[in-house]
Amino acid sequence: MRFTILKAIFKKELLDVLRDRRALISMVVVPLVVFPLLIGGIARLIPAMQTRAEEEASGLNVSVRISTPAIREGLEKAGLRLVDSENVKAAVQSKSAGAGVEEFAGSPPRISVYVDASNESSSAAGTRIREILTELRDREIRDHLRGAGINEDVLTPFVIARVNVAGERKMAGALYGSLLGYLLVLLMCTGGMYTVLDMTAGEKERKTLEALLASPARRSEIVMGKILVAITSILATAVLTLGSMAYTLKNAPIPGPGAGVNAADAPVENLRQRLGTIPLDASNVGLIALIFIPLAIFAASLMFAISLKARSFKEGQTYLTPLVFVVIFPALLGGLPGLKITPALCLIPFFNASQMIHGILTGEASSANFLVTMAANLAYSAIAFQLATRMFNDEKVLFRS
């Protein structure tokens, strides 16, 4: 390999990529614009929808068929608009009432709360009714106990507390380790795909490859230069996406409880709180990068070899799209509950990386698994690079018509 030739090819391909609208959209615009808009949109939308559902719930008719006066009185005192009905269930189904309460005689009497779970407002109304009824029941129990001269503490002979010894950092690692591994593997494909396609099938389609092949550059130098640019695209996409997601989650404008929304319940706020505890210190970032780089070389070389077969950009897309699913499937396996990573499982590409990232973040990655993963992925990247170079030397592939 001659450094000056490699540098010239890298520089030219990078310039080409930076002027390619499609590559820029997947590499820069999606991570920096689409993700923040998506997350920010969700962050605003979810609380707004919750507020609206709760507001609507308070104004809904509640269809009732109740014989116990205390229950009716309790519901009326809570501000619910009660409408007597012979068929409560049908009233909720026909949407003439947002929710329904029906009492069935017996010992003890049974009370059914009807909701249309597909409707947010109906669900919110149902939740409110259940809370009111629970409070009524508890008050009645306490009154009976007091009447019988029994201390109400008898209801709570002991308290059960579940103590999680994992700690916040480990929990965040467990939660985001799988997500991060999966996301990085996904980004490897989407971030590098357009760049690789443009440098291979795209060049064949535009007939620019012949002049390059007739230059004094060796085939291995051309392949190396192009794959280095693909790896750069993959890494840039990964860094921009993760950085953008972390920034957006930490700074997403979520209305506080003062605005009438229980912010702690908002999923994005939950995510934000947990994100703050992800153990992304320098050593963990370094270890993740170590895991990620050979995998990026493998993915770039594999995509390069596959898309070289194509005669056009479109044909290349057809070849590479299924690869995304092939690659994501092992990464998704990492999310299976109870799956224990072993050195043998570390030989499965993509799965091994997503599991190691998970292990690094939870602090449970063993050095044996780490070394097997690194060795396996380095071997796969070397094989994929050889395959790409061999295909780049194959005139049947390059001049396929």
Added chain:
Amino acid sequence: MIQVSGLSKSFTDPKRGTHLAVDNVTFDVCAGEVFGLLGPNGAGKTTTLRMLATLLKPSSGTATLSGFDIVRQPEQVRAQIGFLSGDMGLYGRLTPRETLEFFGSLNGLDAVRARRRIDQVFLMLDMNSFADVRGDKLSTGMKQKTAIARALLHDPPVLILDEPTSGLDVPTARNIEAAVLNAKQSGKCILYSTHIMEEAEYLCDRIGVIDGGKLKAIGTMEDLRRETGKQRLREIFLDLLGLAA
């Protein structure tokens, strides 16, 4: 400078089976000579040129360019040639200047020498007005000039030009023909493939007519006239192809 000896190339296709595209072709081209390779579509011209540029490996036979063997020393061969493919593919997102800078680096020109050579070829081919316009905004003529400039940039001793004036208007074609003659005068060995008979007659010192992968005849215009009894190259060409009226 170019010595081609028994060069053959066959392709295997699932539909057509094995097809001999170039069949035992032998010829040579000297320094300061323009050798024209003429033939109908599918005659084997482009395959021959691609083999000489080391893009395709011959099935049998070989060739040397400036003494380097195309099979055993492909890298050295590529350092000796300026190759213009028939497709004139240009990087659409790069300007002619950026394209030439890139190929200058690949051909071992340092920044100062590359800049000087780029200025020279831009002047020679009258390219300064579009030197910094992106490739996808250029006209066909501008693109072809850029492709020629790319082949001439590193001042190679051997030029392999596949239909350099195809589809160009007369003034642009004339500009390119002038560049070819200029290269000839400076001692370059030029292998020139074309469909345009007048151009071949005007530019080429010797002509080889290829059909069905075989060289039907080689010689100067006088040699070909003697061999066929025809005067104009068009008539000679049709006669050699067995299509004379």
